[in-house]
Amino acid sequence: MRKTFLTVFILFTALVSSALGQTPKPDKNGWISLFNGRELTGWHVREAESPNNWKVVDGVYSNNPPSVDIMTDADYHDFQLHVEFNVAKGANAGVYMRDKYEIQIFDSFGQPPSFTAAGALYRKIPPAVNAAKPAGEWQTYDMTFIGQRLTVWHNGQKVLDNVEVGPTGTGQASKRPDGPGPLRLQGDHGAVSFRNVRIRPLSKAQAEKLQKQMDKQSAGSDKKRHEQ
Secondary structure, three states, X not given: XXXXXXXXXXXHHHHHXXXXXXXXXXXXXXXXXXXXXXXXXXXXXXXXXXXXXXXXXXXXXXXXXXXXXXXXXXOEOOEEEEEEEEEOOOOEEEEEEOOOEEEEEEOOOXXXXXXXXXXXXXXXXXXXXXXXXXXXXXXXXXXXXXXXEEEEEEOOXXXXXXXXXXXXXXHHHOOOOOOOEOOEEOOOOOOEEEEEEEEEEOOHHHHHHHHHHHHHHHHHHHHHHXXX
């Protein structure tokens, strides 16, 4: 009896461990949830020697400075990405794609658009409009990144429209060769929280089809601007 109980317990423990550590599976539309709401499975810190004060409470991931950047274990190239974030007053963070191109997170509510404002491709392309909410409120980024073309919606407003990101990125990884890379959430600056981070990797066929749609939409937007 004792041997049977021990065998069952070992099998149960193995199944639970496997379930907790398994790679998230995409939903019917191809979206993968990168946060499991409990801990940082699927992520690792960028610098092991730096303070790591990331905490998860009720599905919200907060860096609690001083802290460190976290990166996905998996690499991504062409994708759609949804990020929900909450930045503290005066704080600064960012979302790095391919560990190379940063979309700035910043407490820039009420400020004019700039190369360092929220929604900017940091120090390269300013957002078309300032769509930032006041510090302490939840905000969203919705991004489509295909090849060298990037579109970003900030709180439902298009702030980067099919822009060419160029061969160099931002920060220390700016000159690394472009290609598949991890998603990185900046946590070594001010206080910031994240939740509901989802990614939809795109196949070559999906990327080509979506890029054609984006090119058409962008051309339509340009035509409207010229007619005004």
